[in-house]
Amino acid sequence: MSVGDRPVGVPASAHELWDRGAQSEHVRTGDLWILSWEGEVVGLAVIAAAKHGFVLAWPVTLPGEVSFAPGLVVEDSPLEVPVTLWPTRETGIGNHLLDRSLGRLLPPDRIPPISFALDDGDDPGLDFAAGSARDAENTDADRLMVEHWTELCFNSGGAEEGLFLDSAKVQQAGGNSRIVGEVLGLALPELRSLMTGVVPATSEQLAAVAERLGVEEDSLVGADPLADVVIDMAQPRYKRLITARTTETGLGEADIRRLARREFPLAARNDGDAMRETKLRDAISRAGRDTR
Numbered sequence: 161m162s163v164g165d166r167p168v169g170v171p172a173s174a175h176e177l178w179d180r181g182a183q184s185e186h187v188r189t190g191d192l193w194i195l196s197w198e199g200e201v202v203g204l205a206v207i208a209a210a211k212h213g214f215v216l217a218w219p220v221t222l223p224g225e226v227s228f229a230p231g232l233v234v235e236d237s238p239l240e241v242p243v244t245l246w247p248t249r250e251t252g253i254g255n256h257l258l259d260r261s262l263g264r265l266l267p268p269d270r271i272p273p274i275s276f277a278l279d280d281g282d283d284p285g286l287d288f289a290a291g292s293a294r295d296a297e298n299t300d301a302d303r304l305m306v307e308h309w310t311e312l313c314f315n316s317g318g319a320e321e322g323l324f325l326d327s328a329k330v331q332q333a334g335g336n337s338r339i340v341g342e343v344l345g346l347a348l349p350e351l352r353s354l355m356t357g358v359v360p361a362t363s364e365q366l367a368a369v370a371e372r373l374g375v376e377e378d379s380l381v382g383a384d385p386l387a388d389v390v391i392d393m394a395q396p397r398y399k400r401l402i403t404a405r406t407t408e409t410g411l412g413e414a415d416i417r418r419l420a421r422r423e424f425p426l427a428a429r430n431d432g433d434a435m436r437e438t439k440l441r442d443a444i445s446r447a448g449r450d451t452r
Contacts (some may be wrong), residue, residue: 161201163194163259163403169223176237181260185397187215188261189268192238195312196259198413199403205253206265207247208275213391214254219246219267219309225300228291232274232284238263244289247274247276251309255394256317257370257415317394318414319384320421322360326382330355331372333380334382343372357385358422389424393417393440401444409448419447 161167166178181194187210195203195217205217221227221244231244239262243335266274270285277284293302330340341351344365353359361369361381370377393402405416421444 163196163199165176165201167222169231170228171241174241177238177262182263184261184263185395186261187255187258187396188264189263189264189286192220192243192265193217194259195253195255195257196261196399196403197312197315199406201259202257203308204262205244205251208247208250208271208345211252213394214252215258217251217253219249219251220244221303223244226298227289228293228295228298228302229288229295230278232286233288234265234286237265239268245286246305247278247284249305249309250275251313254314254315254317255391255396256316256399257312258396259399260396277386284330284405296364305324317390318412318417319361319390322362322365323377323381324357324364325354325361325380326357327355329380329382330369330373333375335369335373339372340369343368353422356425357382360384360426363370386421386424389421389440389443390417392436393420393444398440401441405447405451416444416447420444423447 166175169273171180178194189207189209191207193205193207194201195205204220204222206220207215208218209216221231222239223243225244227244230248231246232265233242234245235242243265245265245360273284276286285439289297293299325340327337330336337351337355340355341348344351344354346354354361354365366377366380370380373380402413402420404415406413409416411419420443423446424439427439427442
């Protein structure tokens, strides 16, 4: 189902909420969120806990979708229909999947007691859905659900693949930008991007530099220097801008996020919080500019 579509069974009175969300970009425990990726709705979830760059999510299904124990029935939802909540399918997912909030499904203080009760085999305070995951007619649906949420867990949001040269470690090994440029035959712009970690090194590049310096490849690499940019850009406040950019360029969401990360260092240097948001938005707006 595309982001612009509405699920069957949601009443007309809740259509505006589904289409526009609750107009809140804050990620709060107990709130119900639509999840999306590459222009498609990939699920609904309640936020069980908000972490740095990701959330612990409890899947939620609508009437007509999978519903059986250990799912729990929540009669009153922001969508004005009963929904099935799956605390035992708790999954860590990146913030980049959060599309729009539909408002509160559960008070935040209900989350821990439900989780503890299910762990201990006690009454969670909500009715279990009819049937069981162990029933023959539900085993395939249960397996597919687990597989789907596992895929969401491993969705990296278009993060760069590869390893990043650490210029300080290169220097410690007796190298410098000139040597790296000569070994790899790179022009200055490409060399700068590689040495500053804007672009990851290929396995061939890393092997060539390590051989020239006489060291192990692992001794030349470090963490992504723009990891904080990736985390910031994953906040829901940037989701609409990113999806709009996919429409403008014809590129996928993963590509736009990856290219926006690379564009960020090109913005004017300013570490102020307000300016940082402007830089992030500018980077997203420039992502994929060479494809048009």
